[in-house]
Amino acid sequence: MRFQTKSLQFAHPGQPKLEFPDINLSAGEFLLILGKSGSGKTTLLNLLSGLLKPDTGQVVLDDVVISDLEGQQLDLFRGRHIGIVFQKPHLIAALSVRQNLELAHFFGKKQGQNLDQLLQDLDIDKKAKSAVMTLSEGEAQRVSIARALANSPKLILADEPTSSLDDENTEKVIHLLKSQASKIGAALIIVTHDQRVKSHISQFIEVKTP
Amino acid sequence: MNLFKLSWKYLTFRPLSTGLNIFLLALGLAIITVLILIQDQFEKKMNQDAAGIDLVVGAKGSPLQLILSSVYHIDFPTGNIKMEEAKRLSSNRLVKKVIPLALGDNVQGFRIVGTNHDYLSLYEVEFEQGTAWEEPFQVAVGAEIAKKLNLKLGDEFTGSHGISVGSHDHDQHNFVVSGILAPKGNVVDRLVLTSIESVWYTHDEEESEESETSTDSLSMDPYEMEHEADHHAKFHEPVSTSGFPDTDQEREVTTLLLQFRNPMAAIQLPRMINSGTSMQAASPSFEMSRLFELLGVGISLLQGLAVVLIVIAGLGIFIALYNSLRERKYDLAILRALGASRFQLVILVFLEGILLTFLGAVVGIVLGHAFLALVVNQSEQNVVSMLNPWVFLSQELWIVAYALSVGLMASLIPAWSAYQTSIAKQLTKA
Numbered sequence: 001m002r003f004q005t006k007s008l009q010f011a012h013p014g015q016p017k018l019e020f021p022d023i024n025l026s027a028g029e030f031l032l033i034l035g036k037s038g039s040g041k042t043t044l045l046n047l048l049s050g051l052l053k054p055d056t057g058q059v060v061l062d063d064v065v066i067s068d069l070e071g072q073q074l075d076l077f078r079g080r081h082i083g084i085v086f087q088k089p090h091l092i093a094a095l096s097v098r099q100n101l102e103l104a105h106f107f108g109k110k111q112g113q114n115l116d117q118l119l120q121d122l123d124i125d126k127k128a129k130s131a132v133m134t135l136s137e138g139e140a141q142r143v144s145i146a147r148a149l150a151n152s153p154k155l156i157l158a159d160e161p162t163s164s165l166d167d168e169n170t171e172k173v174i175h176l177l178k179s180q181a182s183k184i185g186a187a188l189i190i191v192t193h194d195q196r197v198k199s200h201i202s203q204f205i206e207v208k209t210p
Numbered sequence: 211m212n213l214f215k216l217s218w219k220y221l222t223f224r225p226l227s228t229g230l231n232i233f234l235l236a237l238g239l240a241i242i243t244v245l246i247l248i249q250d251q252f253e254k255k256m257n258q259d260a261a262g263i264d265l266v267v268g269a270k271g272s273p274l275q276l277i278l279s280s281v282y283h284i285d286f287p288t289g290n291i292k293m294e295e296a297k298r299l300s301s302n303r304l305v306k307k308v309i310p311l312a313l314g315d316n317v318q319g320f321r322i323v324g325t326n327h328d329y330l331s332l333y334e335v336e337f338e339q340g341t342a343w344e345e346p347f348q349v350a351v352g353a354e355i356a357k358k359l360n361l362k363l364g365d366e367f368t369g370s371h372g373i374s375v376g377s378h379d380h381d382q383h384n385f386v387v388s389g390i391l392a393p394k395g396n397v398v399d400r401l402v403l404t405s406i407e408s409v410w411y412t413h414d415e416e417e418s419e420e421s422e423t424s425t426d427s428l429s430m431d432p433y434e435m436e437h438e439a440d441h442h443a444k445f446h447e448p449v450s451t452s453g454f455p456d457t458d459q460e461r462e463v464t465t466l467l468l469q470f471r472n473p474m475a476a477i478q479l480p481r482m483i484n485s486g487t488s489m490q491a492a493s494p495s496f497e498m499s500r501l502f503e504l505l506g507v508g509i510s511l512l513q514g515l516a517v518v519l520i521v522i523a524g525l526g527i528f529i530a531l532y533n534s535l536r537e538r539k540y541d542l543a544i545l546r547a548l549g550a551s552r553f554q555l556v557i558l559v560f561l562e563g564i565l566l567t568f569l570g571a572v573v574g575i576v577l578g579h580a581f582l583a584l585v586v587n588q589s590e591q592n593v594v595s596m597l598n599p600w601v602f603l604s605q606e607l608w609i610v611a612y613a614l615s616v617g618l619m620a621s622l623i624p625a626w627s628a629y630q631t632s633i634a635k636q637l638t639k640a
Contacts, residue, residue, distance in 0.1 A: 046637075049547070051633050051634040051637070071551065071552070072553065075550060075552075076549050077549075078549055079547075079548050084547050090543075090637075093223065093541075099211060099219070102211035103216070103545070104548050104549075107545060107550040107554070108549040109549070147548070
């Protein structure tokens with residue numbers, strides 16, 4: 001597994017052009033993306049996941065140029081090979097915990113991981129049938145991690161996953177992300193400005209406003 | 211997990227809003243269902259009951275009342291006509307056949323109709339048990355009456371005067387059930403059929419009894435004895451099965467059901483009867499179309515109300531979908547991030563609208579039938595009771611189609627906005 005970006009550039013309408021440093025990752029490697037707020041960290045993450053299209057440059061996962069995929073193909077590729085953990089858990093409130101994970105299987109058209117095992121690994125198996133409204137913040141974030149992992153992605157992207165968590169939960173979440181990424185052989189990229197995370201992962205790039 | 215289940219989960223996640231929308235739509239559709247059912251069955255029954263009757267002749271009065279009382283047995287008869295005059299009319303060359311009716315009595319609210327066997331062949335009745343009447347006071351009862359009053363062959367009952375329950379009884383002579391008709395689904399199911407003689411004799415008895423009580427009942431002179439015997443002999447003579455009964459007395463009948471010999475009669479006969487005799491003629495088809503015209507205003511009013519309800523329900527569904535979608539833009543972005551295509555999201559929104567309206571349609575149709583069943587249950591003997599609330603018409607499929615198109619329309623704009631949702635923008639809005 002190889003994840004690479006080459007000379008990515010992107011400009012939000014009416015704003016100066018952003019240039020991003022190249023990324024080069026193999027399976028099981030971890031990377032932090034650091035930078036001040038407003039420096040374009042999240043934009044980079046959106047480019048990596050194909051949610052945004054770069055003005056120039058390429059995003060390549062294995063032999064697939066993600067930045068060249070279109071429409072349904074791109075959606076499906078993202079669903080199957082990229083797991084995204086958002087800043088807030090963003091679980092579907094109408095569904096139970098387990099059904100939230102089943103969604104990933106359905107839209108990714110993939111059998112993916114054994115959900116019961118996954119829930120157990122993340123220590124939320126007791127809440128499998130609960131409504132997501134009843135979860136604590138830490139639990140909800142763990143469910144959203146489980147959802148990102150459900151299809152055994154090759155690449156895990158996490159956008160400020162710890163910003164609203166306390167120290168204990170932050171420890172837990174970082175540990176989980178690292179151990180699960182290693183377990184399924186995925187590359188892990190975490191966007192953060194959280195000092196508590198920096199101590200766990202040494203490799204990093206910095207995004208700077210021009 | 212699939213799209214269908216997901217949209218179902220979204221619907222049940224907000225049960226009150228979903229329930230209200232379904233209920234509103236169902237109400238509108240229920241009204242339409244009831245209207246369709248009533249219109250269809252009424253017209254069918256009305257035509258079925260009037261089949262073979264070209265003209266009804268009776269005492270002067272309201273023509274509609276004449277038709278309702280002597281063809282459908284709903285309203286009160288307009289009065290009686292002299293049999294002499296009726297006989298004269300039946301010999302007219304334009305008249306093919308005349309069936310005389312003697313009305314005016316009932317059995318627990320079911321009407322007793324004195325007539326001849328031609329009436330049976332007019333409606334092509336079949337006997338489930340027994341045969342038609344041959345002697346006075348023998349009756350053939352309709353299927354529905356036999357069931358409701360639990361009558362069997364040979365059972366006896368008394369009639370009462372008038373055409374609704376509660377009048378005084380004719381308890382001098384009992385009617386005997388000689389035949390039970392097979393159910394036909396028309397007016398005959400709710401009639402007690404007998405000979406005209408039976409109706410006459412019932413009323414004769416009454417008068418003679420009244421005169422008897424005025425004299426000393428103990429002094430029975432030989433003439434009276436003879437009279438009694440004569441009386442009883444009369445009760446066992448066979449009655450006439452066609453045309454008018456033979457009698458040397460001045461008698462009356464209530465109405466005549468008349469068939470034309472040729473189309474010419476339709477033009478000449480009514481005018482001749484209305485202006486040249488003390489009777490009036492009314493055409494069932496003409497009077498019924500006049501009645502439907504009168505009812506038409508009420509029906510259009512109800513239809514309008516139903517349309518308004520459906521439009522409101524459609525708007526309600528649109529607003530519910532649109533609002534929930536605004537709250538759900540995040541959800542949609544997440545689904546896209548999980549691999550859902552734009553197209554799948556559009557389907558998701560449409561599915562929700564269609565599910566909602568489909569449920570509304572099903573509930574509406576069931577509600578309509580249930581409402582009609584309730585009304586039919588409540589009304590024992592009038593016209594409404596002959597409606598069958600559990601008949602399903604092909605028009606009801608149109609109701610479903612109509613409801614689904616409302617759902618599609620209501621989902622159009624929300625679906626479009628779901629299609630337009632930019633994931634990156636949604637997710638980074640925080």
